[in-house]
Amino acid sequence: MTDPQDVSGAAPDSQWSMPRGLIVILGLAALVVTVAGIQVAASIVGPIFLALMLTVAVHPLPEWLHRKGLPTWLATIAAILVVNSIILVLVLSLALSVAQLATLLPEYADDFTALIDDAQSFLNSNGVNSTDSQTLLSQVDYGKVFGFVEAILQSMLGVFSNLLFVLALLLFMAVDGSSYGARMRIVTQMRPDIATALTSFSAGTRTYLIVSTVFGLIVAVIDTGALWALGIPLPILWGLLSFITNYIPNVGFILGLVPPALLALLQGGPGLMLTVIVVYSVINVIIQSVIQPKFVGDAVGLSVTFTFLSLVFWAWILGPLGAILAIPLSLMAKALLIDIDPSTRWVNTILSSAPTPPAPVPAPSPPRHEKEES
Numbered sequence: 557m558t559d560p561q562d563v564s565g566a567a568p569d570s571q572w573s574m575p576r577g578l579i580v581i582l583g584l585a586a587l588v589v590t591v592a593g594i595q596v597a598a599s600i601v602g603p604i605f606l607a608l609m610l611t612v613a614v615h616p617l618p619e620w621l622h623r624k625g626l627p628t629w630l631a632t633i634a635a636i637l638v639v640n641s642i643i644l645v646l647v648l649s650l651a652l653s654v655a656q657l658a659t660l661l662p663e664y665a666d667d668f669t670a671l672i673d674d675a676q677s678f679l680n681s682n683g684v685n686s687t688d689s690q691t692l693l694s695q696v697d698y699g700k701v702f703g704f705v706e707a708i709l710q711s712m713l714g715v716f717s718n719l720l721f722v723l724a725l726l727l728f729m730a731v732d733g734s735s736y737g738a739r740m741r742i743v744t745q746m747r748p749d750i751a752t753a754l755t756s757f758s759a760g761t762r763t764y765l766i767v768s769t770v771f772g773l774i775v776a777v778i779d780t781g782a783l784w785a786l787g788i789p790l791p792i793l794w795g796l797l798s799f800i801t802n803y804i805p806n807v808g809f810i811l812g813l814v815p816p817a818l819l820a821l822l823q824g825g826p827g828l829m830l831t832v833i834v835v836y837s838v839i840n841v842i843i844q845s846v847i848q849p850k851f852v853g854d855a856v857g858l859s860v861t862f863t864f865l866s867l868v869f870w871a872w873i874l875g876p877l878g879a880i881l882a883i884p885l886s887l888m889a890k891a892l893l894i895d896i897d898p899s900t901r902w903v904n905t906i907l908s909s910a911p912t913p914p915a916p917v918p919a920p921s922p923p924r925h926e927k928e929e930s
Contacts, residue, residue, distance in 0.1 A: 595873045602877040603718045607725035609884045612758050613765040614639050615736065636730045640723055646796075647719060653793035660789055671822065750896055757891035761884045764856050771848045772802035775840060779812075782835045786828065788816050798836075802844065803880045805863045809840040856883060857908045 594601050614635050621631035744751040780795030788794070794816040801808035813836045821829035858866070866886040870878030878885070894903045 591873060598874045598878075599718065602874045603722045604725060605874070605881055605885060606877060607722050607729055609761060609765065609881055610639055610643075610722075610726060611729040612761050612884075614730075615758070615762070618730070619737070632730055636727055639726060639730075643719070643722070646800075649792075649796055650800075653790060653796060656790060657793060671825075749898060753891040753895035756895060757887050760856055760887050764883055764887070767848065768803050771843055772799040775799065775802055775843055778839050778843075779836065782839070783816055783832070786820070786831060786835075788820055788823070788832065790819075791816075798840070800880070805867050805883060806860075807867070808879075809836070809844060812836075813840075856887065857904075858883070858886065859907060862886070862907050 617638065618628070618631035618635040621634055622628055626634070740751055740755065743754070776795040776799035779798045780791045783791035783794055794812070797815065798809075798812040801812040804811065813833065816836075817829050817832050820832040863883065863886075867879055867882040870882040870885050872878070874881075890904075890907065894900050894907075
């Protein structure tokens with residue numbers, strides 16, 4: 557008996573063996589389980605992601621050294637030493653600066669009390685009675701305010717809490733990465749779609765990290781010089797903080813601004829605090845919001861909304877490290893879930909910063925028997 561679908565000559569509505577709605581539900585359930593598992597193992601998964609992103613970022617260095625004549629093993633060791641040295645210098649500088657801040661903050665306790673008294677006098681002179689002003693200002697506590705500042709710095713330092721684990725992972729990943737090119741050539745022959753997705757992820761991540769690092773250094777140097785000229789204590793610490801928070805999209809600039817603005821308020825009053833805010837805003841808005849996106853936008857290609865949601869999502873799962881690596885992690889998830897399958901690449905049109913049509917798919921070649929008949 558002939559199948560009714562064959563009689564009508566119509567193509568089947570779907571290639572799936574299950575209803576598409578059920579597939580979506582199962583996919584969402586698997587996503588929830590995966591996210592919950594990553595969140596539980598964040599202390600292990602986070603350093604793995606950090607080491608992976610650093611390995612991707614420095615991967616061209618050993619290849620360049622090898623082309624210059626260095627043996628592969630020596631080029632790999634050089635790359636490992638470079639990235640490990642950068643991490644160690646960054647961690648030691650941040651730890652030393654946090655220790656200096658811990659000894660500096662108690663000196664501002666009297667200034668904070670005087671600032672609260674001045675605020676209460678200002679409120680009383682503007683018609684707010686003493687009881688209301690005392691109730692309002694009693695909620696402002698010196699320990700809570702500067703506890704928030706210390707929490708920001710401790711979070712940045714906590715990114716490297718598993719430092720030995722990260723350094724060991726970098727060693728192993730760099731050794732394996734020396735044969736990455738040969739592996740990808742094999743994958744390209746067997747599964748070109750997968751190879752294209754992974755190559756796009758590596759290139760986009762590398763461009764994002766390198767450009768963010770370069771502009772982060774520029775912002776850090778300018779911020780440090782401006783704070784030093786204004787007489788704000790520990791300008792190197794705040795420049796280092798602005799460098800690290802430069803990797804956090806959308807809100808990183810605000811996190812880097814809060815501590816020096818508070819110190820400026822205690823040291824010179826509202827006028828100095830307003831000056832710091834204006835200087836930071838001009839520097840960071842021009843560089844991070846106008847110049848930097850022009851360099852990294854083509855490589856990342858993510859919309860502003862999706863970038864912000866990525867920040868919230870990965871920070872919720874992995875904490876401060878997830879906030880710093882939000883863009884690379886989103887690029888990796890997009891490569892593994894969307895770019896890897898031609899039938900789902902249309903989603904890139906929704907996620908991208910600019911609507912670009914997908915690349916045309918070449919028509920399949922006719923079967924061999926059809927060629928022989930023609």
